[in-house]
Amino acid sequence: MISNKFSKIITLFLSVALLGSCLSDFKSIDDINLAASADQVVEHIQKNNYQNIKTDPKGNLYVLLSEFPTNDKAKNNDSVWVSHEVYTLDDKLVESSKGPILVKNDYKLGLYNDLLDTLKEKESCVMYFSGNDKFIKDIPAYKPYYIKIKIDSIINEKKRIEHYFLNNFDKTITAKGLDSYKIGDKVYLIKSIINDKDTLLADGDTSKVYYKGTLLNKAIFDEFLQTSDTTRLFNYVVNKDLTKTGFVAGFSLALNNLKNGERGTVIMYSEKAYGAGGSTSSGGGFSGIPIYSPLVFDIQVIKVGKLKK
DSSP: OOOHHHHHHHHHHHHHHHHHHHHSSSOOHHHHHHHHHHHHHHHHHHHTTOOOEEEOTTSOEEEEEEOOTTSOBOOTTOEEEEEEEEEETTOOEEEEOSSOEEEOTTOOOGGGHHHHTTOBTTOEEEEEEOSOSSSSTTSOTTOOEEEEEEEEEEEOHHHHHHHHHHHHSOHHHHTTOGGGGEEETTEEEEEEEOOSSSOOOOTTOEEEEEEEEEETTOOEEEEEOOOSOGGGSEEEEOOSSGGGSSSOHHHHHHHHTOOTTOEEEEEEOGGGTTTTTOBOOOBTTBOOBOTTOOEEEEEEEEEEEOOOO
8 A cells, every 4th residue: 555645745746637627617628638647647656556756846756666875966967878668557668768878968858857867876766747748759648658767877077087097097006096196176186207306386486387188088178388498388376275376276286286397197077177167268279178077187397486585
């Protein structure tokens, strides 16, 4: 039997389905068919003795089949592998993704958009629809149906950065783990040339810098070419307050941690770069930066200047 708690949810679902007819002076054919569809949905839920019944933000009923409370939900620009099967209420399969399909960025998949913002990785559910829409072309109007949905995997920034790290550095480096190169929240610096003698620069000191900025796919978006002419190098003024450098936080933090002559690769999460806004600026054959893009900079400090006090 369905518990009292879930009976209340189903009652609410039926009330929403009948609301249109209550607001009119007569029961239209639409109202009658919609109410009948809602009744059939409730019968199917009762037949399967589903307990974990919920409603999405649009009022659609769904039942969680598997829960993974500690897993992550998909965020903007994550890549999501999702599988689905569509059934009529007599459990006849009418449509299938035939295994996981890759959904990018704003993953808009018809009527279960909101569930992709609700389900966590590895979770699955059954979601019910009254059938008064045209989402599934092979199902007649007012014939209710349900969709089995599973979030098979979520490829988020963390996984993409870890994959880049493991595939672009020597095993002697990767064996230590990415976190061993952490210089700040979600910013990592792997040095390839090290200066053991000098100290880090102080506020107000300057550094002449070569750098090349790329996305994780190695597409270049900006570069100051290596040259012996230091007047043509990028000029950076050290400021420990990363909000006042005029550059993205991850880039500034890396420069604050490089001594004279040192070279390194800094990897940063998008929130330490251009985040939700991305960057549309381009030129010199370089393209802009998509939203929520982790960035990689190859940086070398060529010359430093101390602030005169």
